[in-house]
Structures are given as C-alpha cells and as structure tokens.
Amino acid sequence: MKPVILWSDALIFLLVAALVLFFWRLRRDPQTRDRWRQVFASRLGMAAFTVILAYVGVALLDSLHFRRALPPPDGVSTGEVFYDNQVSSVLDTLTAGMGERFERTYSAPFALRSFEKQTLKDEAGNTVRDFPPLRHAGAQLADPTEKWADVVRRSAPALGGGLALAVLLILPQWWLLRGSSLPWASSWLVQGILACTAVWLVSISRHYHVLGTDLGGADVLYQSLKGVRTGVLIGALSTLIMLPIAVTLGVCAGYFKGWVDDAVQYLYTTLSSIPGILLIAAAVLLFQVYIDLNPDAFPTGLEKADAKFIALCFILGVTSWSTLCRLIRAETLKISQLGYVQAAHAFGVSHGRILLRHILPNTVHIILITFVLDFSALVLAEAVLSYIGVGVDPSMGSWGNMINGARSELSREPAIWWTLSGAFLFMFLLVLSANLFADLVRDAFDPRTRLGPEAA
Amino acid sequence: MNTEADTLTLEGLSVILTETAEALVKDVAIHLRAGEIFALVGESGSGKSITSLAGMRLLPEALHIGSGRALMGATDLFALPEARMQTIRGRRMAMIFQNPMSALNPVKTVFRQVAETLRLHTKLRGAALRDRVTSLLEEVGIPDPRQRMDFYPHQLSGGQQQRIMIAMALACEPEVLIADEPTTALDVTIQKQVLELIQKLARSRRLAVLLITHDMGVVRQSADRVGVMYRGRIIEEASVAAFFAAPKEAYSRRLIDALPRQDTYRAPIQAPPLLSVTELRVHFPVRGGLLRRVQDVTRAVNGVSLTLARGETFALVGESGSGKSTLGRAILGLEHASSGEIHFDGTRIDGLAHKARQAYRRRIQVIFQNPYSSMNPRMAIGAIIAEGMLSLGVETSEHRREARVASLLERVRLPADCARRYPHELSGGQLQRVAIARALAVEPELIICDEPTSALDVSIRADVLDLLAELQREDDVAMLFITHDLSIVPGLAHRVGVMRNGELVETGSTEQILGAPEHPYTQALLAAVPRAGD
Numbered sequence: 007m008k009p010v011i012l013w014s015d016a017l018i019f020l021l022v023a024a025l026v027l028f029f030w031r032l033r034r035d036p037q038t039r040d041r042w043r044q045v046f047a048s049r050l051g052m053a054a055f056t057v058i059l060a061y062v063g064v065a066l067l068d069s070l071h072f073r074r075a076l077p078p079p080d081g082v083s084t085g086e087v088f089y090d091n092q093v094s095s096v097l098d099t100l101t102a103g104m105g106e107r108f109e110r111t112y113s114a115p116f117a118l119r120s121f122e123k124q125t126l127k128d129e130a131g132n133t134v135r136d137f138p139p140l141r142h143a144g145a146q147l148a149d150p151t152e153k154w155a156d157v158v159r160r161s162a163p164a165l166g167g168g169l170a171l172a173v174l175l176i177l178p179q180w181w182l183l184r185g186s187s188l189p190w191a192s193s194w195l196v197q198g199i200l201a202c203t204a205v206w207l208v209s210i211s212r213h214y215h216v217l218g219t220d221l222g223g224a225d226v227l228y229q230s231l232k233g234v235r236t237g238v239l240i241g242a243l244s245t246l247i248m249l250p251i252a253v254t255l256g257v258c259a260g261y262f263k264g265w266v267d268d269a270v271q272y273l274y275t276t277l278s279s280i281p282g283i284l285l286i287a288a289a290v291l292l293f294q295v296y297i298d299l300n301p302d303a304f305p306t307g308l309e310k311a312d313a314k315f316i317a318l319c320f321i322l323g324v325t326s327w328s329t330l331c332r333l334i335r336a337e338t339l340k341i342s343q344l345g346y347v348q349a350a351h352a353f354g355v356s357h358g359r360i361l362l363r364h365i366l367p368n369t370v371h372i373i374l375i376t377f378v379l380d381f382s383a384l385v386l387a388e389a390v391l392s393y394i395g396v397g398v399d400p401s402m403g404s405w406g407n408m409i410n411g412a413r414s415e416l417s418r419e420p421a422i423w424w425t426l427s428g429a430f431l432f433m434f435l436l437v438l439s440a441n442l443f444a445d446l447v448r449d450a451f452d453p454r455t456r457l458g459p460e461a462a
Numbered sequence: 463m464n465t466e467a468d469t470l471t472l473e474g475l476s477v478i479l480t481e482t483a484e485a486l487v488k489d490v491a492i493h494l495r496a497g498e499i500f501a502l503v504g505e506s507g508s509g510k511s512i513t514s515l516a517g518m519r520l521l522p523e524a525l526h527i528g529s530g531r532a533l534m535g536a537t538d539l540f541a542l543p544e545a546r547m548q549t550i551r552g553r554r555m556a557m558i559f560q561n562p563m564s565a566l567n568p569v570k571t572v573f574r575q576v577a578e579t580l581r582l583h584t585k586l587r588g589a590a591l592r593d594r595v596t597s598l599l600e601e602v603g604i605p606d607p608r609q610r611m612d613f614y615p616h617q618l619s620g621g622q623q624q625r626i627m628i629a630m631a632l633a634c635e636p637e638v639l640i641a642d643e644p645t646t647a648l649d650v651t652i653q654k655q656v657l658e659l660i661q662k663l664a665r666s667r668r669l670a671v672l673l674i675t676h677d678m679g680v681v682r683q684s685a686d687r688v689g690v691m692y693r694g695r696i697i698e699e700a701s702v703a704a705f706f707a708a709p710k711e712a713y714s715r716r717l718i719d720a721l722p723r724q725d726t727y728r729a730p731i732q733a734p735p736l737l738s739v740t741e742l743r744v745h746f747p748v749r750g751g752l753l754r755r756v757q758d759v760t761r762a763v764n765g766v767s768l769t770l771a772r773g774e775t776f777a778l779v780g781e782s783g784s785g786k787s788t789l790g791r792a793i794l795g796l797e798h799a800s801s802g803e804i805h806f807d808g809t810r811i812d813g814l815a816h817k818a819r820q821a822y823r824r825r826i827q828v829i830f831q832n833p834y835s836s837m838n839p840r841m842a843i844g845a846i847i848a849e850g851m852l853s854l855g856v857e858t859s860e861h862r863r864e865a866r867v868a869s870l871l872e873r874v875r876l877p878a879d880c881a882r883r884y885p886h887e888l889s890g891g892q893l894q895r896v897a898i899a900r901a902l903a904v905e906p907e908l909i910i911c912d913e914p915t916s917a918l919d920v921s922i923r924a925d926v927l928d929l930l931a932e933l934q935r936e937d938d939v940a941m942l943f944i945t946h947d948l949s950i951v952p953g954l955a956h957r958v959g960v961m962r963n964g965e966l967v968e969t970g971s972t973e974q975i976l977g978a979p980e981h982p983y984t985q986a987l988l989a990a991v992p993r994a995g996d
Contacts, residue, residue: 035840037884345836346846349900352794353850354816354823367840 008089010071012312018069018239021246022062038370041450049192051446056196057439064231065238068097071308093308097235101228104211107142109223112415115424116214118144118153143214157210164209168202175201218424220411230428232403237436240319240388240398241381247323248380252330253373257365259331260338261357270335274328286321287396293317311399318391318398322384330376337369371451378444382437389433405429468533469670470494470517470555470638475530477509477516485528487513488694494638494670499661501673501685501702503717505919509694510674514640517672518555519547534638553583556631560643562623566615572599572626573611579633598629603659621652628659632667639664640672645680649781649946654990657684676919678717679949679991682706690714720920727973730956733771736940737793737908742766742802742812744785744792762788764964765802772907773938777951777972779987780961786944789961790910793942794828795819807907824854827906831913833893837885843896844881847871850904870899874929891922898929908940916947927954948991952976960984 032038045051073089098105112121119137128134147156176194183190207227210216217226259270297303297310304310341347342365350360385405391397392406393413400407412425471494477487487509494500502510515521517532519539532539534554539547559565567575576595580586586594592611599607602625615623624644631639641660645653661684664671673685681688681702689699690713698711709715743766745759762785770776780786791797793804795811804812811822827850830836837846847867851857857866868878874895885893894914901909911930915923927950934941943955951958952972959969960983968981979985 037840037886345830345832346838348796348830349828349836349897350849350853351796352823352826352828353853353904354820355849355853359853363841364838368838 007075008073010073010093010306010308012069012071012309013316014239014243014312015069015071017243017316018065018235021242022066024246043188044450045443045446046188048446049189050442052189052193053196054439054443054446056193057200057435058443060197060200061234061238061436061439064097065235067100068095068232068235070096072096091306093306097231101208101231102212104208104225105228105232107215107225109140109142109215109219110138111219111221111223112422113140113143113215113219113223115216115218116143116153116157117218118147118150121218121422140215146213157214160210160213161206164206165202167209168205169198171205172198172201217428220408220425221415226408226425226428229403229408229425230405230432233405233408233429233432234436236315236398236402236404237385237388237433239315240322241384241440243316243319244322244326244384245377245380247320248327248330249373249377251324252327252376253334253366253369255327256331256334257338257361257369260335261342261361261365263339267335270331274331277325278328282325283391283394283396285325286318286391287394289321290314290318290391290396307401311402314399315402318388322387326380326384330372330380333372333376334369337372338365341365341368374451375444375448378440378447382440382444385433385437385440389429405433468493469496470672471531471533472513472517473531473533475513475516475532476528477512477521477525478528480524480526486525486694487516490530490691490694490696492517492672492689492696494672496637496668496670497665498686499664499671499673499684501675501681501688502691502696503675503678503681503688504691505676505921508691510691511642513691514557514642514672514674518551518557518640519544520551520557549583552579552636553634554636555638555640556634556636557640557642558624558627558631558644561647562620562627563615563647565627566623568615571612571614572618576611576626576630576633579630583634594633595629598633599626601663602626602629602632603655604629619652620648621655624648624652624656625659628656628663632663635667636669638670638672640674642674643676644673646675646677650948650990651781651986653680654683660684678720678920690717716921720924727952727971727976728775728954728956729973730971731771731774733773735769736772736774736807737770737942738767738805739769739789739793740767740803740805742789742792742804743800744788744797745800759800761785761964763792766961766964766966768959768966768969770908770940770942772940773934774957775934775941775943775955777943777945777955777958778961779945779948779951779958781946781987784961785964786961787912790828790912790942790944793908794826794910795823820854824850824856824904825906826908826910827901827904828910828912829894829897829901829914832917833890833897834885834917836897837893839885841884842881843871843883843885843888846885846896847881847900847903850900854904856904866903867899870903873902873933874899889922890918891926894918894922894926895929898926898933902933902937905937906939908942910942910944912944913946914943915950916945923950930954948976948987960987 029042032042046055071093072095073091073093076088076090078088110120110124113119114121117140119139121137123135124138125133125135126138144150144153144156147153175197179190179194207216211225211227215225215227217230220226220229255270255273259267293314297313304313347360347364350364355363388397388404389406389409392404393410395410397406398404408425408429412422412429415422416426470492472490472492475487475490475492476485478485490509490513492500492502492513502513504510512521512525516525516527517539519527519532521527527540530540534550539550542550573592573595576598577591580591580594595611596607599611604610604622604625610618610622615626618626628644639660644660645656648656657680660671660673663669673680675681685702687699687701688705689696690711691697692713698705698709698714700710705714706718709718742763743761744763745761747756748758748760749755750757764785766785766789768776778786778789788797792799792812795814799812802812803810806822806826809822811819814822837843841849844864844867847870848857848863851863851866857863864881867881871878871880876892876895876899880888880892880896885896888896897914914930915926918926930941931954933939945951955972957969958972958975959966960975960979960981961967962983968975968979968984975984976988979988
C-alpha cells in the first residue's frame with residue numbers, strides 16, 4: 007500500500023486544522039464565546055452542526071488516498087512491488103467495496119434485474135429478449151420473491167451494529183460533557199440516526215443497490231458519497247480563497263480611501279460586470295488546455311482531475327469576492343469614523359495596528375456570516391457548473407456530474423429518477439443544514455438583529 | 463383628582479417585559495388636561511418613553527401592558543379592539559418623535575405626508591385638502607407653505623422638519639399630543655422656537671400635551687406640571703413653579719442641582735500661551751463632474767485665531783455645523799490645515815511629518831462625544847487605556863503599565879476590576895470616565911474635549927464635569943472644551959469663544975461673554991438657553 011497525497015487532500019486537512027485553530031483562538035474573546043454559545047444553545051443549531059460535521063468527516067475519510075499493492079504477476083519473483091493504477095481512499099475501504107460492484111447499466115433501487123432488456127439465451131438455448139439478472143444484487147437469493155424478507159432479515163443485525171456504533175460514539179461524549187447546559191442530546195440523536203443509517207447502508211449495499219445504478223452500472227449511493235468530498239471541498243476551499251482577497255481589499259479600500267478605494271472599486275465593478283459563468287467557463291477551458299499540453303505533470307487520472315478541481319475552486323473564489331468586499335468596505339468606512347479609531351489616530355497608533363486591532367476584529371461578524379452563507383451557494387454553483395459541462399472532471403464523483411448525467415433520463419418512460427434523487431438528497435441535506443446554521447450564526451452575530459430586543 | 467376634567471387619564475399602569483416578567487413601569491398615574499403641558503422627566507431607562515408608548519398602545523412586541531386603564535372620556539383605551547384603537551391614534555391622540563429626520567419618509571413630499579393622515583381620517587380631497595395642509599403648515603410657522611409643501615424632507619432644516627412632524631400630528635385636531643424628546647436632536651436656538659410653538663398650540667387648540675424630556679431646562683421653560691420618573695415609578699408630581707421652588711424628593715433635588723449654576727464664573731488666568739492658533743483655515747474640497755475635479759470648497763474653519771494657556775479651559779461654543787469639531791481635529795492633526803498656523807509650546811505643529819508628530823500626540827489628547835463608539839467593543843478596558851502608552855512608548859514594561867492602568871482607574875473613580883471588563887458591561891458615564899483615563903494615561907498637557915457630556919444623562923453629566931475640573935486642578939492641564947450647550951459653560955470655562963459658520967464671532971472671558979455679549983448671534987444663543995434657576 008502506498009499513500010497518495012493529492013493537492014486537494016493536503017488543502018482539506020490544512021483547512022480543517024486552520025478552522026479548528028481559528029475557533030480555538032476565538033474562544034478567548036468572551037463576547038465571541040457568548041455568541042457561539044447562543045448558536046449552539048438552540049437544538050436546531052446543534053443538529054445542523056452535527057450534520058455538517060458528519061459531511062466533513064466523510065470528506066476527510068475520502069481524502070485519505072492510497073494505491074493498493076498488487077500481487078506480484080505470475081512468474082515474476084523480484085522484490086519489486088507493483089501498485090494499482092487506481093487510487094482508493096479510506097472511505098472506499100469503509101464502504102466495503104460498494105464502488106466496485108458494477109452492473110451492466112441502469113437498475114432501479116433494490117432491483118434484482120437490469121432496467122434494460124438484453125438479448126439472452128435461455129436454458130433451452132433459445133434467444134430471448136428479457137431483463138437480465140444483476141451480477142451482484144441479490145446473488146445470494148435462491149428465490150427472488152424472498153427479496154423483501156431478506157432485506158428485513160439483514161436489516162436487524164445491521165441496525166444492531168449501528169446502535170452499537172452509536173453507543174460507542176456517544177458514551178465518551180456523555181461522560182465528557184456531563185453538566186453542560188447546551189442541548190447535546192439533539193446532537194446525540196442526530197449522531198445516533200446517522201450511525202445507524204450508515205451501518206445499515208453499508209451492510210445492505212453488499213447485497214443490493216440501495217439507490218440503484220447509473221448508466222455505467224455504478225452504484226448511485228457510492229457516487230453520492232463520493233460527491234460529499236467534492237461538495238464540501240468546493241464550498242470551503244473557494245470561500246477560503248475568496249476571503250483573504252475580499253477582506254484585504256475591502257478593509258484597505260474603506261480605511262485608506264482615496265486612490266486605493268478608487269482602484270478597488272474599479273476592480274470589483276469590472277469583475278462583477280463580466281458574466282460569472284462565462285468567465286469561469288473560459289478559465290476552466292484554459293486550464294484544460296494546460297493539462298492536455300503537460301501530461302507528464304499529472305501521472306494518474308485522479309491527479310489530473312484533482313488539479314482541474316483545485317483550479318475550479320480557485321476560479322470560483324477569485325470571481326466571487328466582490329460582494330463580501332463591498333460589505334467589508336462599507337463597514338470599514340463606518341468604523342474608521344468611530345471614536346475609537348479616531349482616538350487611536352490621536353495616540354499615533356500605526357495604520358497596520360489600527361487595521362489589525364481595531365478594524366478587522368469588528369468586521370469578523372460579516373466575515374463569519376458570509377462564510378457560512380457562501381458555503382451553500384458554492385456547493386450549488388458547483389452543481390450548476392458541472393451541469394453545463396465546465397465543472398468538475400467527469401471522473402471525479404460530484405453531484406453536479408450526477409445531475410448532468412441524469413437530466414436526459416428523466417424524460418424517458420419509465421423515468422430513471424434515482425440518480426437525480428441520490429444527488430438531490432445528499433446535496434439537500436448539506437445545503438439545508440448549512441443554511442439553517444448560517445441563519446443562527448447571523449442571528450447571533452449580526453449587530454442589527456441583536457439590536458432588536460435591546461431597543462425594545 | 464377629578465377625572466371629568468382630564469382629557470386622558472392613565473391609571474395604575476404597569477408595563478411588563480414579557481420574557482422575564484420584570485415590570486419596567488410600575489403603577490403609574492398621569493392626568494393630562496386640555497390646554498396644559500405635562501412634562502415627564504427622567505433619565506434614560508426610567509420608563510418615560512415606555513409609558514407614552516403604552517398610552518398609545520404602541521408597545522414593541524417584547525413588552526405588554528400588565529394592568530391599568532387609559533381613560534379618554536368614559537372609554538378605556540386598553541379595552542378597545544385594535545381596529546377601534548387605530549381610529550383613535552392620529553385622530554384623537556398624536557405623537558411626535560425625537561428625530562424628525564428618521565420619522566419622515568425621505569421619498570415623499572411634505573404635502574403627501576401631512577395629507578396622509580387627513581385622507582385616512584377625513585373626507586377632504588383635492589383643493590380642499592391642499593388648503594387644509596397649507597393652513598396647517600402656516601400654523602406651525604413654515605414660511606411660504608404653498609411652495610414648501612412640495613419639498614422633500616431633506617430640503618428642509620431640522621427645525622422645519624420637526625415643525626412638519628407637529629403639523630402631521632395636529633392634522634386631525636387631536637385632543638392629546640405626546641411629544642417624546644421633541645427637541646433633543648435640535649440646536650438650542652431652534653429648540654426654543656419649537657418649544658414655544660408647542661406651548662402656543664397647547665393654548666390655542668386646548669391640547670393636552672405629554673412632554674417627555676430629560677432636560678430640566680426644557681421643563682422649566684415650557685411645562686405647566688411636571689412628573690419625575692425614576693425606575694419605572696412617578697416619584698413626584700407638582701406644578702412647575704412649586705417643583706422648582708421646593709422639590710420634595712432627594713432625586714428631584716439632584717436633577718435640578720445637576721443643572722449648572724449660571725451665576726459663578728471662573729476668573730480668567732494669566733499665563734503665557736501653550737497653544738496658539740493663528741488664522742487657521744480648514745477647507746474641504748467639493749468634487750464633482752467627470753474627473754472629480756475640485757469645483758468648490760466647504761469652509762469648515764475659516765480663519766480662526768485663539769490662544770490657550772496652561773491650566774486654562776477655553777469653551778468653544780457653537781451650533782452643529784459651525785466648525786468647532788473640525789477645529790479640534792485640526793489641532794489634533796487629524797485634519798489637514800489649508801492655511802494658517804498652529805503653535806504648541808513654541809513649536810509649529812501643523813504639517814509635521816508622521817514621526818515628528820508623535821511627540822506632540824502624547825502632549826495633546828482627546829475625549830470624544832459618544833463614549834459607546836469611542837471604545838473598541840472587542841478590547842478590554844485595561845487594553846484600551848494602555849493602548850496610548852504602548853503606542854507612544856510612555857510605559858514599556860508590562861508590569862508598570864498595569865500598575866498605571868490601576869492607578870488611573872482609581873483617579874477617575876472606577877473599580878479596579880474594570881480593567882478586565884469589556885465596554886458593553888459599563889454604563890455611558892463609566893465609559894466616559896474610561897475615556898478620560900485613556901487620555902490621561904499619556905500625561906497630556908492639552909485635552910480636547912469634544913462634547914464629552916452631551917450623550918450623558920444630566921446627573922452623570924455633572925459628575926463628569928466635576929471630575930474634569932478636579933483633574934485640571936491637579937495636573938494643570940489645558941482644555942479646549944467644545945460644546946453646543948451654553949448652560950454648562952459658566953462653572954467650567956475661563957474663557958469662551960463663540961463659533962458660527964467656521965468663524966469665531968466673539969471671544970472673551972466667560973463673565974464678559976455670558977454677562978454682556980456684544981455679537982447679536984451670541985445674544986440669540988444665550989436667550990435660547992433654557993434656564994432652571996432664575
């Protein structure tokens with residue numbers, strides 16, 4: 007086994023580390039701590055955050071890549087070990103080969119036979135056109151009519167395993183968090199449900215395709231799971247690329263005013279007057295050309311896809327900073343007229359120090375709110391871009407690609423609804439939790455919403 | 463009391479904060495009579511605005527009326543359904559607010575806003591409606607009403623906007639007028655005119671007026687009866703004459719005493735000047751056109767000369783927009799002087815480079831008007847006070863700095879544990895003390911006080927002024943005291959300068975300016991100051 011570290015893997019771990027550090031430092035400020043406490047004091051916030059963490063967890067597991075060692079070829083007995091060209095991740099191992107059970111083409115959820123007719127030879131040797139049985143799903147069944155009974159029979163131990171996992175997860179937390187006033191119970195409930203669902207899905211999908219298969223016969227559930235990493239990464243990475251640009255330019259424009267302000271305003275006005283999709287499409291195609299011209303730089307297909315993906319995140323980040331920049335510029339204009347900045351001037355505090363100590367900390371609420379709000383917008387943007395064909399590389403699982411693949415199949419009769427549903431379900435859950443969480447964060451951090459009850 | 467004669471009677475009113483069931487207004491009784499102005503006085507948070515809102519049944523969602531009755535004739539307003547109440551609001555009871563700029567809709571003409579209430583409650587339309595609005599505007603003293611009617615709010619001055627608000631309130635000839643701090647946002651000369659207008663209307667229209675204010679001077683000047691509100695209760699009620707002659711409660715006494723005495727002046731002191739400003743001009747370019755060329759200049763400060771000696775207080779008085787704050791900022795080096803010279807202790811300090819300026823930043827400090835916005839909400843008080851010392855290199859060892867912060871807090875009479883607290887945990891008066899400590903931290907020789915007390919309640923205002931005077935005696939600090947409030951000047955300043963439109967129209971000793979002003983503008987300013995102790 008040989009570990010493979012893709013650029014995006016390194017970035018996602020770096021990112022998680024940075025976020026943890028950031029929140030750890032924020033804890034020291036009692037005001038900020040109070041506001042986070044307000045977010046987590048609601049059951050909804052706790053549940054939404056748990057779901058988001060679960061997604062991040064899946065993304066992290068999917069980011070531990072390696073290449074399997076292959077058994078030495080026959081007749082060769084050198085010490086050299088050959089590695090599989092296929093890069094796998096820890097998630098692939100945990101899902102017990104869910105992604106390796108290919109069928110010939112479409113099949114419905116829990117189906118035993120293919121969705122499309124094929125020319126077959128029956129026992130008597132006659133050529134007939136019929137739905138062929140699936141290679142993997144239901145192979146263990148002697149009698150196809152026992153399918154549902156079999157599912158139920160297999161569900162019981164799976165759910166038991168799920169419960170055991172849930173207890174293992176929750177017990178230490180319960181032990182550590184005794185006496186906490188926050189509604190941890192809702193988090194534990196969500197954790198329990200997620201653990202049971204996960205174990206059940208993995209064990210059932212050994213014998214059935216829970217969400218069916220797609221055109222190429224790949225398991226839709228597996229594809230959706232692979233989409234998690236893409237979605238989380240694109241949301242987080244693009245926002246993180248956009249943040250420094252927006253914050254630096256916005257704060258400088260609002261603080262220094264004059265020609266700096268003019269230049270920054272010119273920049274974002276120009277940028278936002280170019281149609282975003284067009285700009286992104288052009289940039290992605292340009293990068294595609296670069297990849298094609300330099301094949302040596304990217305040995306495996308996955309690395310090629312990964313480079314393209316990072317480029318996409320980068321482009322999304324670079325094109326979407328103008329809104330936040332505007333907000334921060336306006337806030338800085340306001341803050342720099344306030345007494346404490348004036349007083350700092352009177353004390354001869356340097357510009358850099360004023361920006362760092364007085365202005366930046368007071369724009370943090372805007373940054374936080376934008377971070378959580380933009381996250382879900384970018385997950386959706388990825389789907390749109392992949393849909394029009396300029397998004398993530400088709401070899402990389404993503405919800406946008408799944409939707410793109412499923413669009414024409416919706417119009418046939420009987421319709422193939424499961425590929426779309428799989429992507430939709432996973433995306434919906436992530437975006438919904440992110441939005442609910444963003445709402446709570448905004449309520450806690452936005453000075454205007456906090457003014458309401460106080461003014462009364 | 464005889465309720466028959468009352469236009470509106472509030473009885474046993476209590477208002478409760480829904481979330482915590484805490485009573486913000488407790489068992490309040492108010493009798494409003496036709497043709498009489500009843501002033502409700504109290505400091506911020508005493509519940510006076512909530513009382514008036516409860517009377518109109520306009521309480522915000524977080525509050526509700528716990529008990530009590532509001533009788534208008536025989537009808538109890540609190541028992542009416544909301545739909546009936548709507549016909550009473552505007553028609554029989556009307557309200558004017560503190561800030562006319564935010565209470566008027568900026569995108570509608572004055573006519574449409576005044577006519578709105580008339581359309582709702584009367585059958586007047588067309589020319590008759592226009593005539594009615596014209597006569598209303600005439601009554602509230604808007605010059606040339608036929609033409610001004612089609613103006614938008616921003617085309618009118620603050621005083622005229624408040625007059626429009628009053629015209630709107632009077633449109634349907636209400637019996638009760640509630641005025642919530644109607645003049646707080648206005649300059650003194652305009653405040654006087656508006657108060658006189660309310661007084662005149664109360665008499666001529668037999669209006670029952672509930673005047674809410676924190677300013678004892680306003681009460682003295684315009685009200686007939688007064689009620690003092692403290693922590694949700696009315697602790698004293700009397701006629702204005704009786705109240706000022708002999709207040710019963712100690713708290714009322716304090717409120718009256720908080721008004722500075724007008725008869726003792728500080729004698730001018732003789733010393734060589736520490737600061738001298740000669741022919742200072744600060745002009746702001748007005749840019750416009752294609753390439754944002756300078757088309758005109760705003761003359762914020764236009765040729766001002768003054769001197770200030772060590773240990774002296776110079777009060778710079780003027781209405782908003784007169785350029786007094788800009789002058790202060792120019793001395794601090796926060797504003798670039800267009801021409802003229804500023805000398806400090808013999809050295810010219812305007813136009814100094816950043817480095818050379820640092821030495822003078824330590825010697826000239828500032829205290830701002832709004833204590834809430836002059837503290838970074840994310841820094842602890844200790845760090846706020848220490849910032850100047852750190853930046854100007856006054857005290858480099860952390861240990862010594864902390865000790866100094868502690869001693870400064872003690873000097874401004876704040877508990878030592880304040881250093882670890884954050885600005886939002888302190889009250890306005892406490893924060894202003896922190897601002898004083900922050901300025902004192904670098905041992906300045908001149909402090910520019912830019913309206914340091916105008917955001918504070920009256921009783922706290924006196925404390926802060928006393929503290930400043932005491933520190934001046936101890937440290938021999940010179941103070942440039944910028945204020946719009948002439949009433950605090952006598953016991954405070956050695957000399958006074960009156961500013962108008964960027965020019966210093968008159969300077970002299972306090973006694974000379976307040977006792978025998980020569981310039982007509984100074985005379986007008988003085989006449990407008992509401993006085994409590996005549």
